Amino acid sequence: MKKNLSILFALIGWFAVLSQLYLALQNRATPVPEALVRFFSYFTILTNTLVASYFTAQTTTNDKISFFNRKGSLSAITVYILVVGIVYQVALRSIWNPEGLQKITDELLHTVIPVLTLVYWYLYEKKNQLTWQLLPAWLTYPAVYLVYIMIRGHFSGFYPYPFVNVAEIGYGQTAINSLGVLLLFVVLSSGLILIKRIF
Template identity: 55%
Template structure:
């Protein structure tokens, strides 16, 4: 039962990320190198890429030192939390910012709605007891911290900020700090909910 889900996750993950990459290149507002850097400056893209890699590793049973992280206990729950953050923040904060059309609209929904829902369903079906142990997940909390540090540093030198709630020239450092605390707290809240709920799932207590 798990293998078909892995293949579907692999397919929708890479189709959405790769197609978005092509669309961004076609509509770029900077040179190619800068556009590629900007592409991977979006938390949405980084997280969807991590999810696509997770399903790739599990679909093709890839085992090496580079991708060992995707077999570690707790990784599935961490990725589920982050992709849910992508979806929820988009629906609440970012959906009104722009109105994509055509293929861009489809890919936008895949990245921010379909993929998060699919990963949540996958987590409900296949998460194990070890995946909802906070000790196995806590290392992943560095991911959003490092991400914020990166975009703030790069934004300072390049002037490019991927999201309005991290645009320091517009909102200032105080509001940036508040936004970071709110988002990080939301991540912790989602993590706590998934851990509490996961421990009650039948397949987690067998």
């Protein structure tokens, strides 16, 4: 059952990421190299790629050597993709209205895959894999991501999300928004640890 779900979820994940890449290149307003850099500057894309890679690893690698089978890795990835889904539903869904393949891809990336990952986590994460000491390490990925988009945005003028667009909302509001998202990471991480420790 676990392997079958991993295969199915990996296929869904790669379809969503590759479909979004196709659409991004088809609708690009910049040269291909810049379009690719911008594509991989979205936390949504990076995290969905991480999720797809995780599920792929569950079907092809040895549990003892796989990076994705380190203690707490499934919970960390689940937190990341849940943030993708929640932030999109709360802050981004209302600002555009995709159609056709873009709508399908959009729902997969921001709704379906977060839910599937949470279900997989509930079924297969082990209680003894989770400790409070893991929480700071889980925050490394989003922290590095924020530093990257701030530095690149400063030099390129491109910020992937409106709530971190320093050019439009300023550093003060960007800092407030970033702290809000960081709090969401902490709350979700703590929640997953508590759920597994209780149940």
